[in-house]
Amino acid sequence: MAQNLVEKITQKYCLNLAEGHKVKSGEFVTIQPAHVMTHDNSAAVIPKFKNIGAKKIANPRQVVFTLDHNVQDTSEKNLAKYKNIENFAAEMGIDFYPAGRGIGHQVMCDEGYAWPGTFVVASDSHSNMYGGLGCLGTPIVRSDAAAVWATGKTWWQIPKIAKVELTGNLQKGVTGKDVIITLAGFFNNDEVLNHALEFTGEGVKHLSVDQRLTIANMSTEWGALAAVFPIDDVTIQWLEHRKKLLNKNEKHPRINDKTIETLKNSDLVADEGAFYHSEITLDLATIVPHVSGPNSVKKMAMVSEIAKEKIAIQKAYLVSCVNSRVEDLAQAAEIVKGKKVADGVAFYIAAASNEVQAESEHRKDWQTLLDCGAIPLPPGCGPCIGLGKGLLEEGEIGISATNRNFKGRMGHPTAQAYLASPAVVAASAISGFICEPATFTNTKIDAHFTENKETSKKAEVQILDGFPESFSGRALFCPANNINTDGIYPGKYTYREDLTPEMMAEVAMENYDPNFQKIAQKGDIILAGFNFGTGSSREQAATALKYFGIQMVIAGSFSETYKRNAINNGFILVECPELIHDLHNNHGLDFLTKPLDSAISISMKSSAISFNDKNYSFNALGPIAQELIIEDGLENWVKKSI
Secondary structure, three states: OOOHHHHHHHHEEEEEOOOOOOOOOOOEEOOOOOEEEEOOOOOHHHHHHHHHHOOOOOOHEEEEEEEEOOOOOHHHHHHHHHHHHHHHHHHHOOOEEOOEEEEHHHHHHHOOOOOOEEEEEEEOOOHHHHHHHHOOEOOHHHHHHHHHHHHEEEEEOOOOOEEHHHHOOOOOOOOHHHHHHHHHOOOOOOOOEEEEEEOHHHHHHHHOOOHHHHHHHHHHHHHHOEOOOOOHHHHHHHHHHHHHHHHHOOOOOHHHHHHHHHHHOOOOOOOOOOOOEEEEEEEHHHHEEEEEEEOOOEEEHHHHHHHHOOOEEOOEOOOOOOOHHHHHHHHHHHHHHHOOOOOOEEHHHHHHHHHHHHHHOOOOHHHHHHHHHOEEEOOOOOOHHHOOOOOOOOEEEEEEEOOOOOOOOOOOOOEEEEOOOOOHHHHHHHOEOOOOOOOOOOOOOOOEEEOOOOOOOOOOOOOOOOOOOOEEEEEEEEOOOOHEEEEEEOHHHHOOOOHHHHOOOOOOOOOOOOOOHHHOOOOEEEEEEEOOOOOOOOOHHHHHHHOOOOEEEEEOEEEEEHHHHHHHHHOOEEHHHHHHHHHHHHHOOOOEEEEEEEEEEEEEEOOOOOOEEEEOOOOOOOHHHHHHOOOOHHHHHHHOOO
């Protein structure tokens, strides 16, 4: 069976595969990742690790701690938290990088943890970034991180995989940030939601690693779970440069002559004829600078057009893990050289790591930015996540080289945030309004999307002892798309520690449908729309339905975080878009909750759903997911494993 690159990398890190079995998209697999990174949230993972009874880290060389999120907070409380994390790392022999070293994702790349061709996870949504180096990086939740610490392994459902073919070459002054803003704004109807992306094509070779890291990083906002670039000469040259920087005094454990030579000989590429669920093509030559927003990455506009509106800004930001690398700072410095930040504008800069800042200082770019009036912040996170100095205040407008501009994320909820490249941010900081850094040739964006239909029948799945081969029950239809976690389990209860499972069940779906509790019955099987469970990461949105007595939720698609939380808590989810499309066509979406006349039957062994005399196929739960259901959740599974 031909495999794409994502499947090939996953195969290398799978455990317990039958001899000769080749993994493919849709399968639930047990993964032993090369590395797992946690940052400030290590403080929340440590008690989870201890509560499951773990006494030691399964593989200390697998785990990486990086303190980066709240580095501007020097309060006694935060410093104590940071010290506790550092002490735990020392006690367990974990690689530890203190506040000031840089943003964790940049450290993972700089220090060779995000190695090309490996599988790396992090308890942070922007671990997609590692794909810029040809590393399959994907996010996990905190409970997963604790499980990896304790057992060395976790689970993953290999997502749908889309191929993104880049052709042509960027115009001078157009950046990787413009590429991903264009992709997210042009294909803004969830075309790649919960997909893994493989970037291919002749255009890729013209993109630097810094640009690739930017594109892979912000693929998260496009909706992807991973985004992998090929391992090519550009990748090797970047590693050779890092080797020279790192091996001045002693041989680096990960980036050295031997590891690079091995990589050169690996030839890890997708097979000819590999299947992709969809294919996107984009001619890089047709891209010009764009901005996202305000307050949405799905809304974009050409900078040349928005500049005509003379939108005044009060703050500009060249910070965060998506940009703020050497190339980004150099580009901004070139634009501001000999100029001054406009009156009434605060221009904040922070390097992605202390090494990036040191190189930028060596190049004189950092000083050029300071000379124009930029305000330096320490290497790390900050305004991007609403922490530290320089947040947007009431009614303000900001232009930012960050990756997210959700309402209220960077400050006051009435503020407006636009996203753009470092070049646009720098030019706007100087002019005082959103503007182009130069004149570009405007052409129609040449981009296309094709969806491929998978024709292969789902194979029978081995059912473990103790896991039911089939389920049946009353079908309860909740047709809305994007039912969020606040609708499923209201936020006002999230931090109530005094609620029993029975009490949690009594408020399930309260915000979605006040009549749900009167309509639903124990033993029901919920049928829901697409992107079920979007929103916050609260685990109670899964457990409340479980405690109510719902057998499972079948949806067109799920938020990946919701899916992980559900299965980690022993609650079954099934994705079947064809069934939901039929239900939407037959019943519409103008109601909230309705029992359907026919019962529904699900065969886990045959990966088949029977409803209204029609059969539908789905990707059944693999052995690892079945184990989690049998053990009633991840915590019990880990206790059994250790």
